[in-house]
Amino acid sequence: MDLDAFFASVEVLDDPSLAGRPVAVGGAGERGVIASASYEARRYGVRSAMSTVRARRLCPSLIVLPGRFERYGEYSRRFHELVAALTPVYEPLGLDEVFCDLRSLARLGADPLEAAHDLRRSLADELHLRCGIGVARNKLFAKLASKAAKPRIEGGRLLEGEGVVWVDATTEERWLETLPVRALWGVGPATAAKLERLGLRAVRDLRGVDAATLARSVGPSMAATLVAFAAGEDDREVVTDRPLKSLGHEETFARSLVGRDAVSGALRRQAGVVARTLRERDLVARTLTVLVRFDDGLQVSRSQTVGYGLDDEGALLELAEALAGSVELAGAVRLLGLHASGLRARAGEGVQLRLPLGAPALDDAPEDRARARQAERAALRDAIDEVRRRFGRDALATAGELTDDGVEVATQRGRHPFGPADPTA
DNA sequence: TCTGGGGTCCTAGGACCC
DNA sequence: TCTGGGGTCCTAGGACCC
Numbered sequence: 001m002d003l004d005a006f007f008a009s010v011e012v013l014d015d016p017s018l019a020g021r022p023v024a025v026g027g028a029g030e031r032g033v034i035a036s037a038s039y040e041a042r043r044y045g046v047r048s049a050m051s052t053v054r055a056r057r058l059c060p061s062l063i064v065l066p067g068r069f070e071r072y073g074e075y076s077r078r079f080h081e082l083v084a085a086l087t088p089v090y091e092p093l094g095l096d097e098v099f100c101d102l103r104s105l106a107r108l109g110a111d112p113l114e115a116a117h118d119l120r121r122s123l124a125d126e127l128h129l130r131c132g133i134g135v136a137r138n139k140l141f142a143k144l145a146s147k148a149a150k151p152r153i154e155g156g157r158l159l160e161g162e163g164v165v166w167v168d169a170t171t172e173e174r175w176l177e178t179l180p181v182r183a184l185w186g187v188g189p190a191t192a193a194k195l196e197r198l199g200l201r202a203v204r205d206l207r208g209v210d211a212a213t214l215a216r217s218v219g220p221s222m223a224a225t226l227v228a229f230a231a232g233e234d235d236r237e238v239v240t241d242r243p244l245k246s247l248g249h250e251e252t253f254a255r256s257l258v259g260r261d262a263v264s265g266a267l268r269r270q271a272g273v274v275a276r277t278l279r280e281r282d283l284v285a286r287t288l289t290v291l292v293r294f295d296d297g298l299q300v301s302r303s304q305t306v307g308y309g310l311d312d313e314g315a316l317l318e319l320a321e322a323l324a325g326s327v328e329l330a331g332a333v334r335l336l337g338l339h340a341s342g343l344r345a346r347a348g349e350g351v352q353l354r355l356p357l358g359a360p361a362l363d364d365a366p367e368d369r370a371r372a373r374q375a376e377r378a379a380l381r382d383a384i385d386e387v388r389r390r391f392g393r394d395a396l397a398t399a400g401e402l403t404d405d406g407v408e409v410a411t412q413r414g415r416h417p418f419g420p421a422d423p424t425a
Numbered sequence: 426t427c428t429g430g431g432g433t434c435c436t437a438g439g440a441c442c443c
Numbered sequence: 444t445c446t447g448g449g450g451t452c453c454t455a456g457g458a459c460c461c
Contacts (some may be wrong), residue, residue, distance in 0.1 A: 002461095006461095023438095023453085026429075027428095027429060027430095030426095031428075031429080033428050033429045033430090034428095034429090034461085035429070035430085036461095037429095047427085047461095048461085049428075050426085050428080051426050051429095052426095052428090052429095052432075053426050053428095054427085054428090055426095057426075058436085067429095069430095071433085077450095093460075094431080094432080094460075094461035095431090095461080096461070183461085185457085185459090186434095186459065186460085188458060188459050188460085189458090189459095190457080190458060190459085191458075191459085197447090206436085216427070219435065219436065220435095220436095221434085221435060221436085222435080222458095235453085238430050238439045242433095244432090245433070245434090246431080246433085247431085247432080248430090248431080248432085249431090250429085250430060250431090251429095251430085252428090252430085277445070287453085287454095288454095289454095295430060299456085299457095301454085301456070301457090302452060302454090302455085303453085303455075304454090305452080305453060305454085316460060335429090337430090339432095384443065404446070
């Protein structure tokens with residue numbers, strides 16, 4: 001099940017004056033990219049993953065909105081609730097897609113096709129959203145079918161989709177016979193180019209190709225997957241409650257950063273975002289990765305794994321600074337990112353306190369300093385989180401988190417009972 | 426017009442343990 | 444002094460998905 005133009009549709013629902021107009025969600029700047037486009041925008045050739053500059057060129061009247069991901073998250077949760085009413089066995093993919101396992105439904109004597117139509121109707125009635133649904137015997141065909149079920153643009157005209165597409169044996173054969181390799185899950189530009197070099201363009205061409213030969217150019221895992229897909233086989237299960245493996249925050253700057261200080265400032269903000277996200281989800285991370293992309297396209301990463309759980313911005317920043325420090329800043333930094341992985345539940349994660357509190361670290365290694373900070377600040381952070389839960393996000397902040405704007409905004413909203421009346425004070 | 430930000434998984438080499 | 448084969452974990456990079 002795959003929602004139609006999800007982000008753009010939510011924007012239109014929240015602002016009906018946008019209805020019927022070319023709307024896109026994405027970055028507005030020179031380095032912006034389109035994340036979602038309404039069908040009115042698609043008639044001009046606007047597509048997701050396209051640069052905003054190009055989208056505007058194709059459609060000068062395009063309305064580009066910045067994206068409100070918390071709002072999309074709310075819609076996504078309600079979408080999942082509708083799915084859950086049908087079956088508990090579903091697996092989200094991003095905010096706007098789910099795979100459902102309907103075999104138990106079929107065992108109960110219900111017709112999966114009818115269930116799909118019902119689900120589509122309730123999505124329209126309750127959330128005023130549309131979607132395409134593919135019903136098939138595995139994920140490979142279900143995914144292809146959900147795309148086939150959607151509306152499409154042909155010759156500048158919008159053609160309604162069927163909404164629900166059922167894949168029977170004849171359809172399976174036809175698709176395997178006619179689709180290009182690029183249509184397969186996991187085949188992007190790089191893999192398609194490698195296959196092309198082997199003379200493999202269509203799914204049909206993969207039939208009977210030796211997996212070992214294929215493995216030499218695309219790797220053993222991809223080779224096995226491609227051979228299976230070409231035979232219409234896909235044994236991936238619908239997995240509920242996949243645990244989160246990593247989370248992070250990255251930014252592409254409208255103007256690239258020059259110098260260590262600029263990088264440090266950005267890193268500090270990112271450490272705050274990542275730390276808060278970890279704590280919101282009651283997770284700690286053992287591995288931290290700093291990602292740097294320069295103006296010339298060169299991208300490097302540095303990561304470190306520590307022997308304890310991280311969820312404090314001070315500790316995160318300490319490590320992040322050390323990692324960033326090992327990257328030679330030869331040019332301007334276009335993108336900076338901070339990613340946390342090796343995630344585990346915070347509950348039960350022991351924290352080793354140093355005694356007495358505030359004593360100097362035994363050693364100057366960034367990891368030891370980070371560990372000391374993590375321990376010392378854990379209780380303080382919990383208190384800050386609790387204050388924010390009760391009195392709002394802006395009720396309390398560390399000095400380092402406050403910008404001039406932040407103070408001003410908070411004061412204007414009257415949420416700063418003890419803060420300075422004069423934001424410049 | 427060369428391009429975001431949220432993620433997942435794979436690969437290859439190295440260090441280390443038994 | 445040199446050597447296997449099982450395994451785990453870490454690091455860096457790449458490809459892909461929405």
